[in-house]
Amino acid sequence: MTEPRRLEGTVRVVGSGLLGASIGLGLTQQGVDVVLDDASPAARNLAIDYGAGRAARDGDAPVLIVVCVPPDVTAEIVARELVAYPEALVTDVASVKVAPLRDLVAGGADVSRYIGSHPMAGRERGGPISARADLFVGRPWVVAGHDGITYRAAAPLEDLILDLGATPIEMTPEEHDAGVAVVSHAPQVVSSLMAARLRDASDASLGLAGQGVRDVTRIAASDPALWVQILGANSQRVEEVLRELRDDLDDVIDALAAPSDPGALKTIAETIGSGNAGVARLPGKHGQSTVFTQVVVMVDDKPGELGRLFTEMGEIDVNLEDLRLEHSPGAQFGLAEVSVVPEHEERLIDDLAKRGWTVAGR
Amino acid sequence: MTEPRRLEGTVRVVGSGLLGASIGLGLTQQGVDVVLDDASPAARNLAIDYGAGRAARDGDAPVLIVVCVPPDVTAEIVARELVAYPEALVTDVASVKVAPLRDLVAGGADVSRYIGSHPMAGRERGGPISARADLFVGRPWVVAGHDGITYRAAAPLEDLILDLGATPIEMTPEEHDAGVAVVSHAPQVVSSLMAARLRDASDASLGLAGQGVRDVTRIAASDPALWVQILGANSQRVEEVLRELRDDLDDVIDALAAPSDPGALKTIAETIGSGNAGVARLPGKHGQSTVFTQVVVMVDDKPGELGRLFTEMGEIDVNLEDLRLEHSPGAQFGLAEVSVVPEHEERLIDDLAKRGWTVAGR
Numbered sequence: 001m002t003e004p005r006r007l008e009g010t011v012r013v014v015g016s017g018l019l020g021a022s023i024g025l026g027l028t029q030q031g032v033d034v035v036l037d038d039a040s041p042a043a044r045n046l047a048i049d050y051g052a053g054r055a056a057r058d059g060d061a062p063v064l065i066v067v068c069v070p071p072d073v074t075a076e077i078v079a080r081e082l083v084a085y086p087e088a089l090v091t092d093v094a095s096v097k098v099a100p101l102r103d104l105v106a107g108g109a110d111v112s113r114y115i116g117s118h119p120m121a122g123r124e125r126g127g128p129i130s131a132r133a134d135l136f137v138g139r140p141w142v143v144a145g146h147d148g149i150t151y152r153a154a155a156p157l158e159d160l161i162l163d164l165g166a167t168p169i170e171m172t173p174e175e176h177d178a179g180v181a182v183v184s185h186a187p188q189v190v191s192s193l194m195a196a197r198l199r200d201a202s203d204a205s206l207g208l209a210g211q212g213v214r215d216v217t218r219i220a221a222s223d224p225a226l227w228v229q230i231l232g233a234n235s236q237r238v239e240e241v242l243r244e245l246r247d248d249l250d251d252v253i254d255a256l257a258a259p260s261d262p263g264a265l266k267t268i269a270e271t272i273g274s275g276n277a278g279v280a281r282l283p284g285k286h287g288q289s290t291v292f293t294q295v296v297v298m299v300d301d302k303p304g305e306l307g308r309l310f311t312e313m314g315e316i317d318v319n320l321e322d323l324r325l326e327h328s329p330g331a332q333f334g335l336a337e338v339s340v341v342p343e344h345e346e347r348l349i350d351d352l353a354k355r356g357w358t359v360a361g362r
Numbered sequence: 363m364t365e366p367r368r369l370e371g372t373v374r375v376v377g378s379g380l381l382g383a384s385i386g387l388g389l390t391q392q393g394v395d396v397v398l399d400d401a402s403p404a405a406r407n408l409a410i411d412y413g414a415g416r417a418a419r420d421g422d423a424p425v426l427i428v429v430c431v432p433p434d435v436t437a438e439i440v441a442r443e444l445v446a447y448p449e450a451l452v453t454d455v456a457s458v459k460v461a462p463l464r465d466l467v468a469g470g471a472d473v474s475r476y477i478g479s480h481p482m483a484g485r486e487r488g489g490p491i492s493a494r495a496d497l498f499v500g501r502p503w504v505v506a507g508h509d510g511i512t513y514r515a516a517a518p519l520e521d522l523i524l525d526l527g528a529t530p531i532e533m534t535p536e537e538h539d540a541g542v543a544v545v546s547h548a549p550q551v552v553s554s555l556m557a558a559r560l561r562d563a564s565d566a567s568l569g570l571a572g573q574g575v576r577d578v579t580r581i582a583a584s585d586p587a588l589w590v591q592i593l594g595a596n597s598q599r600v601e602e603v604l605r606e607l608r609d610d611l612d613d614v615i616d617a618l619a620a621p622s623d624p625g626a627l628k629t630i631a632e633t634i635g636s637g638n639a640g641v642a643r644l645p646g647k648h649g650q651s652t653v654f655t656q657v658v659v660m661v662d663d664k665p666g667e668l669g670r671l672f673t674e675m676g677e678i679d680v681n682l683e684d685l686r687l688e689h690s691p692g693a694q695f696g697l698a699e700v701s702v703v704p705e706h707e708e709r710l711i712d713d714l715a716k717r718g719w720t721v722a723g724r
Binding site for chain 1: 482494496499500502504531533537538540541542544545546548549550551552553554555556557558559560561563564566567568569570571572574575576577578579580581582583584585586587589590593594597598600601603604605606607608610611612614615617618619621626627630631632633634635636637638639640641642643644645660663664665666667668669670671672673674675676677679680681682683684685686687697720721
């Protein structure tokens, strides 16, 4: 983060939503000259007020243009920018990568100066008010290379990514879209479908909800307007994943309809077993697949108590790998489930108990 | 937790897995005479060594028997205990409630002394080694009443639940099984089905995985053997939920297959919108549906740093409502997403920044 800045020259950012304004803020703080543009002058001026850049002037000659507009208009705006600034490299940050390139090529755009990209940075909504210079720090940022652009022509995009503290990851547009279909778009649909079942559940049923259903349905709170665009633009890949999932779902439904039929319980066991195998493939913290042990500690529900717990974990010299908080209904305390490497479990439990903490079980 | 003990007399616990041994430990610590039994003498002796109770003796006259065995043998063991101890109330802790009662009635058991129950206490696996006296503290514990037992006859079960620090929740067996089908059993299947899709994903795709897919698939790591029993015993209710889900899934697949057809995008928007409505019905922390604001703070990846953060949050007098930790791939720090009530957001951001913390964006 203290490395010297790589980008030289003006960067033009088109679209001043969360991503555009955050890119503008981050670059401006590094001393880069940032021009901000937006179809809505009010939105542009708000982002400029937040320090995300300046208004365009005649004679601006950007080296790099970053198009940060909704997926359905990305190709159109990229094409317009390629024509308007015939010396600049143009990129976009849409969460699909095949469709924009295909549309640009079909429209005869000069894709020797276009390379798509996609920062994997938190939530994809919120206006300039939510923007932060640090939004991309430590995040992967996909660079979707294609055969029509040279390595040298694409260099300013890598500079931008590194200047913003993100990590460039190279893959083809097809690899990218297949990847996000399985790790982002299909999970969104599945989470929404499950959450929809809660609409008609009784209050008593919902009172039994534990952490599991909360985790499965957390992203179901996402913005429908945005997801219509994302899913529409990556429809084929997402459909493939969901069709496979439906085939398995049909098998489970058949097994549940006749659980005493031969093979029914085996189908159910294989479903859960396949899930075991799949989830184990997700890279763990620090990029490793590590299994952590969970220890549950009761914490009074008042400011500073968690601080005391983690300070004491520091004194015991046990590193916290993950944390999940659970408030007990009707109780004046919460349960903190801390994940640690298995070698530390026994020492942590013993030392916390000696210090007066109630270590609850799992 | 400092209330006087309610239970009088001996409690017999059959089955010394996580739940049975934890019940035994909790009651023993309250001074209750606990008899532990298990089909495996070795498992029973291990739990006794852990302090979860004593071995059975001739002449034991328990007031309450708690059957803590796998769902598929629950009814059989309950029936045996009802016959062996004709004065005792018998309960079980299986995660389905319709099937055991039905089987007992069909077998001619004296259900005027049987009432099923289900503690909603974390993971349903692990042997006596994982047992804790505090396993049930602050957790809901369903009491599945039926018309064949009087209020007075069921009283020892409520005493047990309160003595263990849990909160009794009354519902019928049918209400319970419908409830857990939608908030526990169907989410398990959905999570497993989604996780199964990750088996064949490329490493590059998996590298794009963010918090969303991790949340959706977390419970996919569950034990297949246990879930075969649970899903098999509640098959009809789970099947109903999954059939509804499949109907919606079919609609989404059709829409994705032809996204430019009339109504296709509306179907996708309604899918996400229905998920919004469903997830909003989940009771929030402290039983309220509260929306919290998230603030992301960069934290060095070493022991004690999180402690310092939360100590300072306590000094600022902002209460932490939820927390999510994210380690940045390849970076020497993590991102702590802290949830606070919206009124505290600005003060928290300002005060943390003044104290030198890097507050990243969302």
